[in-house]
Amino acid sequence: MRNPALLAAELTGRPLLMLESSVLPYAQMLGVVATGERRSALSAFIGGARRLFRAEASAEHDGACVTEPMVALPRWMGEPEHIGFGWALKDGVGVIEVDGPLMEEGFGWGDCWYHGYDTLLMAFEEMAADANVRAVFGRIRCNGGIAAAGLPQLAKFLRENRAKAGGKPIWFFCERAYSAAYWIVAQGDHVVAARESGVGSIGAVIGHCEASKGLSADGLTITKFKFGLKKTDGAWDEPLSETAKTDLNADVQQCGRWFVADVLKGRENLTEEVVIGTQAGCFYGDSDDPAYSALKVGLIDAVMTEREAFEALKASLATPISPAPPAKAPGALSPAKETDVKRSEVLAGLKKAGLNNDQIRAAMAEMPEDGEDAAPEGEDQADDTEVEDEAEAEGGEDEPAAKVNAKVAQAVLDLPEARGREKLAKKLAFQPGMTVAAAKELLASAGKETGLADRVRDPNLAPSGGTLDAALTKRLDPEAIYRRRKASTSRAA
Structure with missing residues (x-):
């Protein structure tokens, strides 16, 4: 007692x-x-x-x-x-x-x-x-x-x-x-x-x-x-x-x-x-x-x-x-890291993310053909052709893009941790060699994109009150966190 x-x-x-x-x-x-x-x-x-x-x-x-x-x-x-x-x-x-x-x-x-x-x-x-x-x-x-x-x-x-x-x-x-x-x-x-x-x-x-x-x-x-x-x-x-x-x-x-x-x-x-x-x-x-x-x-x-x-x-x-999905071959993505989407849906997502044409073509090259539930014949081809046409209309070629796994990219963009960190999620999704697990960890540890630099914090929850100073804003910026982590990974390699 x-x-x-x-x-x-x-x-x-x-x-x-x-x-x-x-x-x-x-x-x-x-x-x-x-x-x-x-x-x-x-x-x-x-x-x-x-x-x-x-x-x-x-x-x-x-x-x-x-x-x-x-x-x-x-x-x-x-x-x-x-x-x-x-x-x-x-x-x-x-x-x-x-x-x-x-x-x-x-x-x-x-x-x-x-x-x-x-x-x-x-x-x-x-x-x-x-x-x-x-x-x-x-x-x-x-x-x-x-x-x-x-x-x-x-x-x-x-x-x-x-x-x-x-x-x-x-x-x-x-x-x-x-x-x-x-x-x-x-x-x-x-x-x-x-x-x-x-x-x-x-x-x-x-x-x-x-x-x-x-x-x-x-x-x-x-x-x-x-x-x-x-x-x-x-x-x-x-x-x-x-x-x-x-x-x-x-x-x-x-x-x-x-x-x-x-x-x-x-x-x-x-x-x-x-x-x-x-x-x-x-x-x-x-x-x-x-x-x-x-x-x-x-x-x-x-x-x-x-x-x-x-x-x-x-x-x-x-x-x-629900019954467990069939076992995957060695090296394949686990069910939790895989997104069952059609080529046309992935293509639309890549465009919405603001990628250039070469990046889109490189990502789509990694995308397997649709299965039995695929879109009607010719639909995907038309979408892929649309990318080619846009590239020709621009009258130039971008730098060759490194290979990106389209399904990994889509899975990263769909992570719950990506909400509020969309900019960082896009960078990670199309980083060559990136895995879903690594992206999830990086996103979870990064601050959300809340515009901290422009917002006045509640003085009741900050000893000094007022706006955040520039140094703190830089430390909390998701892109800055990503750059620091990337530099650290490069040094370790």
């Missing part, structure tokens, strides 16, 4: 990923903050300490302290088939409930359990490894938690083990999913909420309580001898210095940027502008006013009740799986 007094000390001065209105009630529930009449800081501290010692002694005496996550299914689900560490199996679905404040480490206090990012990770790892679990259903009723290293680690595990990444389907139903809770649910395959649910609060906050005037009222004076000017920055018993304000602001801005980055990784439908534009606001699942609708903003995928969402997940598991 963790002493709430020690917990409070751990949280002091750290960024919170929680609704501001929830911080005080949770602190009061743990007995860390005094309730009732207004008193000086000294009186409040003494009263709080007494309650903590009484509560701890009572819990130890009664033996009521919870030592591991409690598991319970709603009545409408029925009895579980199996109980794991913080989760239950029902109809082939692992069900996990996340409620209360999220901590760095899970712990029991009295007859309550407070989930930590570590205990949630253990639960999701168990479900991912259990062959009886075909899908995961998260029930979320949480106003947020603290910023800690375990949160991005948990988010990364969910992204890498969801159905989109080749793992099991992970669905989240949000009754309340604010701040740190939304950081988690954004990594699932499908995020669902009821119309009246609450979602969002993509932001961070650090609170500082200064009690120097209260100490003076009690006739107390605290004198400190320190080595290092910043040693007491942020102390509760003295006013905030300018350096303390700067450092605390830098901490919370960095936390906000990490939050936004992970949301964008988890939800490819969102853009940086949309996420930052929410201004850490809270949304209904749906609303007549689009500005307050999580569905219309793109924070969730569907509006359903919890029972409807659970039944929809089970129904998706019952959908027949």
